[in-house]
Amino acid sequence: MRFYAAADEDHKAQKGNIYENRIRLLMSNSVLFYSLAVLIISCAFAVVFLRNIFHAGLFLLGAFLGVAGIYIALFNYFLAAVQALVYSGAIAVLILFGIMLTQRHYRKEDPSHNAFKWIAFVLSFGIAGFLVDSFRSLKPGSIFPVKHLLYQMGMALMQTYAIPFEVISALLLVALLGAFSLAREKEDL
Amino acid sequence: MIGIFHYLALSAVLFCIGLYGVLTRRNGIAVLMSIELMFNAANINFVAFSYYFKGIHFISGEVFPLFVIAVAASEAAVGLAIILSLYRNKKTVNVDEANQLRG
């Protein structure tokens, strides 16, 4: 309880220069956001359009880092660190290894996309347009970051989400077990 | 000014680029990469909502992506193991070349 009271006083003390803060926040955020959005979207396009799968993997790494930047723009620094470490550091690298292990029989003249290219294009970007249109009704919402977010996240993980936290540990064990038993060279059954 | 709409529009576009990749890519690993893009889009949604609408349950939006990242990691691990095992058998990772199962 005392923790929150302290946070409250902290907030009151800052209320004086709230307007100035707000302007600074908005300015920095829009520059950050637009540059990140351009980075993410162009990397994502490269991932799905590039013929060379290894290059696509490298651009995937870029998209993941851009999303980490988005978390920074939303003031969740911890999530940004986790994104950079796990997504870019582990998952993207895992995928790159997978690509390198399976490229021996790569044939250059093979098409990289199937025949539904145009139907899929219309379908997916139609859905995107519909989604963006339906988001227009939302109110802009508040813009100030939460105080002591990391503390609250930790409390949530240990209290409200204690059971999911246990479940995810079991899930990681299952993934380890499954990946190991499949990737092992020896024949099992 | 940057509001919730911008983040959601970004995530919607990212989701649909991922969807396009899933529908059209022939390489299994490329499909997996596109799916990862879709996961990231959903994560952006969660964080943006919880940041802009600080309701009583705002913390679930901040915590959800942590779990999603763990799930994505385990899914990628299992998926790559399966793709490798297919590659060992058939020397291909293309989804539409794996077509022994047709009725």
Added chain:
Amino acid sequence: MKGSHLIIFIPEIAVLSLALLLLIFDWVTPKGKKVWIGYFSAVMILVFMGGFLCLAKNRFFPYAASFHGFVFDAFALYFKELFLLVVFLATLFSVNFFKQDDEGQGEYYALLLFVTLGCFLLVSSADLLMLFLSFEMMSIPLYVMCAYRKKDSKSSESGLKYFLIGAITSALLLYGISLVYAATGTTNLHAFIEGLVSANKLAYNPILLLGLILMLCAFCFKIAAVPFHMWAPDVYEGAPAPVVAFLAVSPKIAVIGLMTRLFLAGMQPLQPFWVFLFAVLAAFTMTVGNLTALFQQNLKRLLAYSGIAQIGYILVGFASIQPFFKNMPTLQLGYQAILFYLAAYLFSDLAAFGIVTYLSAHGIEDVKSLKGLAEKNPMIAFLFLISLLSLAGVPPLVGFVGKFYLFLAAVSSRLYWLALLGVVNSVISLFYYLRVARTMYFEKEEGVSIPYPSFSMQVALLVAVLGILIIGIYPFMITHFSLQVLTPLSNVPISHVMK
């Protein structure tokens, strides 16, 4: 959380510890002596089934309790017993299927139990985060199990297909959840449902509707409802037969259970929308499943399409859910019919897949190669006949009673066309089931007789077929139970949360 609250997690803890124990046993048992692990697992599962029933009868046991997104009630317990039954039978099917070369057996049985754990959590989840995680917990081990025959390229291919479809499903589910979170500001199902009930206009929020539709698409993928059914026959054909037996039943039951909880607990404001949607889904799923099954030659593909049709019948139950009478939840014939039909589907489908497992171990995969089975092995032919007739819905068997309840529910909510379509579909389905029976009984072929199934397979088939017969003749044990299960679910105030 006090220590005493751990009691509501006993089923999950038991299954998880058994899975870990099997891993340890696999590690310490020398190569070539691992067959007992499967038997041990089966026996322990039986013990759990009995134990959970006693637990439910214990008067100290909470009637319905929840802990932050995890609910324990009689409804969940009903489904947990069903999952234990499925994993029991699947374990017994696997024991002699996998005995030739016995590396990795403990892992296999542990993976079966991990899927069961995911199903347990799914029917108990009351939070979207929990829902997502248990959905993954249910799917990820199954991807591995489909690809478990590593030298068989068909098995790898089936694993890849199931993995890609499953990953797309989880991406859709996740995006749907994020939109639902956007529209309601919460991931807690109770808070979310109360919000829906109190603010009726939320239902017409496009973001919420879109989120719910994406989630529904993900569920339809998992239960293989038409238009999301294309993966099922391919995956079933390639995967090892006992895995298919498990895969065709457990995840489907879990997702149907989750949907039942969602709708019973509070999708009522969206009622008219759902009824129409489910009626159309049910009609297409039944018809497409049955009509395509007419042309199948491979036994597993035949059963895959037949399973799609069965899901169509269950969706009839969802379509016939009537507007909510707060004090008379037991009048909801649709829910009862769904719960009953799940048990019927479990026994009939597992009996059929058990026999397919046994046959595929002896190299019989097609309908054509069933010729003369009645002479080579009359007992197996007879059991197969019973399970197929039960799937078709022929009177003294459990499938008939289940379909009767479902169509009765449809008639009672004035969906006459849907009930009629269901009956027509059942007649169509008789054609292909009887085609298999004719091949077994009336087409002669000289050949070596097939050896009788091993002990474990005999026990499993006996349990499944006895279930078909006994529940078919005396259905009231299940209907009685399903009434007990449903009543508290709709009477207990849903916001009652143990903190």
